[in-house]
Amino acid sequence: MSDTGKTSAPAKVSPAGKVMRDGLWYNNPIFVQVLGICSTLAVTNNLRNTLIMVLGVSFATSMGSMTLSALRELIPRKVRMIVQVLVLSFYVIIIDIVLRAYQPAISKQLGPYVGLIITNCILMGRAEAFAASNPPGLAFLDGLANGLGYGWVLLVIAIVREFFGFGSLFGFKLVGDWFTPWTIMVMAPSAFFLVAIALWIANNYKAKVAAAAKAAAPGAAGAPAGQGGKP
Amino acid sequence: MKLNRNSVIYAAVFTFVVCVAFVIILAIANQVTLARVNANKRLESRTAVLKAFGLADSTTPSSEIDSKYTQLVTEKSVEKATAYTATIDGQTYVAVKLTMPGLWGPITAVLATDPAGTVVRGFEIVDQQETPGLGGRISEPWFSAQFKGKKVLPDGTIAFEQGSGKGNFDPNNGTVDAITGASRTSDFVRALVNRSLALARQIGGTL
Numbered sequence: 001m002s003d004t005g006k007t008s009a010p011a012k013v014s015p016a017g018k019v020m021r022d023g024l025w026y027n028n029p030i031f032v033q034v035l036g037i038c039s040t041l042a043v044t045n046n047l048r049n050t051l052i053m054v055l056g057v058s059f060a061t062s063m064g065s066m067t068l069s070a071l072r073e074l075i076p077r078k079v080r081m082i083v084q085v086l087v088l089s090f091y092v093i094i095i096d097i098v099l100r101a102y103q104p105a106i107s108k109q110l111g112p113y114v115g116l117i118i119t120n121c122i123l124m125g126r127a128e129a130f131a132a133s134n135p136p137g138l139a140f141l142d143g144l145a146n147g148l149g150y151g152w153v154l155l156v157i158a159i160v161r162e163f164f165g166f167g168s169l170f171g172f173k174l175v176g177d178w179f180t181p182w183t184i185m186v187m188a189p190s191a192f193f194l195v196a197i198a199l200w201i202a203n204n205y206k207a208k209v210a211a212a213a214k215a216a217a218p219g220a221a222g223a224p225a226g227q228g229g230k231p
Numbered sequence: 232m233k234l235n236r237n238s239v240i241y242a243a244v245f246t247f248v249v250c251v252a253f254v255i256i257l258a259i260a261n262q263v264t265l266a267r268v269n270a271n272k273r274l275e276s277r278t279a280v281l282k283a284f285g286l287a288d289s290t291t292p293s294s295e296i297d298s299k300y301t302q303l304v305t306e307k308s309v310e311k312a313t314a315y316t317a318t319i320d321g322q323t324y325v326a327v328k329l330t331m332p333g334l335w336g337p338i339t340a341v342l343a344t345d346p347a348g349t350v351v352r353g354f355e356i357v358d359q360q361e362t363p364g365l366g367g368r369i370s371e372p373w374f375s376a377q378f379k380g381k382k383v384l385p386d387g388t389i390a391f392e393q394g395s396g397k398g399n400f401d402p403n404n405g406t407v408d409a410i411t412g413a414s415r416t417s418d419f420v421r422a423l424v425n426r427s428l429a430l431a432r433q434i435g436g437t438l
Contacts, residue, residue: 045364071249076242083249090253094260101264104271109367112335112360165364177397183412186364 016141023145030153030195031202035121040154041191043113047170050158052106056095056117058147062140064088064123065131069139072132084127085118092117122146157194161185276328276341276357280304283326283343283353284317285379289372307434312427314434315343324352325435331423334415336360338369342378342427346435348387354378354424366416373398377407378424387428391421 013021029035036057043053067087068075075083096114099107107114117123126146131139162168165185167175184190235241274293277300281287286303287296307314315326326343338359343352354375361367368374377398383389384405392399394408409417 043363049363074236074245076236076245078237078239079242079246082246086250086253090257093257097257097260097264101267101271104268104275108275108358109363109370113363187412 015138019138019142020145023142023147023149024152025149027149028153028202029122029125029146029150031199031206033122033125034199035125036150037195039113039116039120040157040195041188042116043110044154044158044191044194045161045165045186047155047158047162048106049110049113050154052099052110053113053117054147054151054154056092056114057120057122057150058144059095060088060091060117061123061126061147062143063091065126065143066136066140067091068127069131069134069136080132081124081128084124088123088127089118122150153198157191157198160194161190165190277304279341279355279357280315280326280328280343282375283341283355284315284319284324285343285353286317286319309430309434312430314430315341316438317343323438325431325438326352327427327430327434328357329423329427329430330358331419331426333359333361333419334366334413335362338419338423340420340423340427342424342431344383344428344431344435346431346438348428348432348435349383351378351381351383351389351428361413361416366410366413368410368413369416369420374407374410376400381405381407383428387432388425389421389428391417 023029025031027033030037030040039053039057043049064084064087068084071083071087092115095117096107099110099114126139126143130142134142159169162170163174164182166181167173167179182190274296277296278287278291278293281291281296281299281304282289284304286299291299303319304315304317307316309327311329313328315328317324317326323346324343325346325348326341328339328341330337330339332338336359338361339357341353341355341357343354344350345352356370356375359367359369361369377400378389380402381389382403382405388405390406391409392406393411394406397408399406399408409421
């Protein structure tokens with residue numbers, strides 16, 4: 001996990017503010033930690049599914065992190081991963097049950113993807129890297145920030161994919177019949193291209209900002225844009 | 232008394248207690264919502280049957296589905312499928328609800344036709360686990376709309392073809408557009424449709 005702090009937000013802000021900023025930008029799960037890529041490929045061809053997925057991941061990460069953080073003094077080190085998976089999957093199954101009972105249409109459309117939230121590396125990543133050593137309130141915020149940080153990137157990708165793949169946004173047709181949908185945008189390979197392009201833009205921008213900061217204040221500790229390395 | 236958190240016994244007891252606690256909560260949540268989930272499933276199946284018969288569409292409020300269904304449709308269990316009959320404007324129609332394999336999981340669909348199985352009345356997917364955005368598009372309205380009033384080919388089947396991707400709505404050619412980027416799912420749906428047609432003819436013959 002890449003929670004080394006070298007790419008973190010400026011230290012002046014409060015712990016809660018820092019956690020939010022880290023999740024949304026400085027330590028964004030997609031751009032920096034490169035976690036949760038599998039679901040990025042799977043659900044982003046449709047905005048509505050993406051939104052539900054993002055809400056599900058945010059809920060499971062924040063609640064799971066909070067619960068694990070509250071239990072952290074009690075969890076024996078030897079079995080901590082087992083307990084993490086148990087708690088996180090508990091919340092994922094809760095999401096599945098609620099969707100099936102109250103939103104059957106969405107539950108049907110998302111099908112297996114809800115259950116697959118548990119395989120999203122962000123959940124275990126935050127449990128291990130943050131919740132295991134921070135108080136529950138902060139762990140909840142960290143989970144939420146990472147869920148939302150993952151979410152906004154996914155939504156941007158989904159906007160591009162749904163628009164070019166179907167000519168619509170949230171299922172509303174935006175272009176006429178003359179438009180031929182780009183089938184590649186609906187299929188997984190397009191997500192590979194788009195995620196790579198988004199990563200490239202974000203890290204390029206980060207490097208530029210860091211270089212500018214360094215030039216403006218020579219001698220001050222600059223924050224080079226770091227790369228995560230987890231597939 | 233101080234607990235030794237590193238002992239194997241503590242780890243085992245802790246894991247056991249945590250598992251039991253969370254599983255009990257899940258079991259309760261599942262029980263509480265069970266009736267609702269089953270009601271949702273029944274409503275879904277009834278809506279699909281009514282839609283296939285052309286007795287309901289997506290604007291029909293869900294409160295009317297049950298009364299319409301009990302009033303107009305008779306249900307009969309046949310081998311590995313459920314058969315339905317309904318009399319519309321003096322003419323009897325047959326529908327079959329059948330579950331057959333799909334790419335990732337079973338596909339369940341309702342197909343309604345005249346008793347001779349020569350003209351499809353309607354086709355609705357009830358349940359499927361195909362890839363969202365690709366094979367999952369068999370649940371989109373345009374796909375099932377292609378079957379409405381479609382004349383079956385002389386050999387008693389409906390053909391699936393690589394088309395424009397916008398749907399094939401000519402009622403006389405016995406052909407529908409397959410799903411772009413989902414050849415396997417299209418093959419499975421074709422098998423399901425043609426098996427349903429054969430079953431419907433069989434049931435229609437005994438009426």
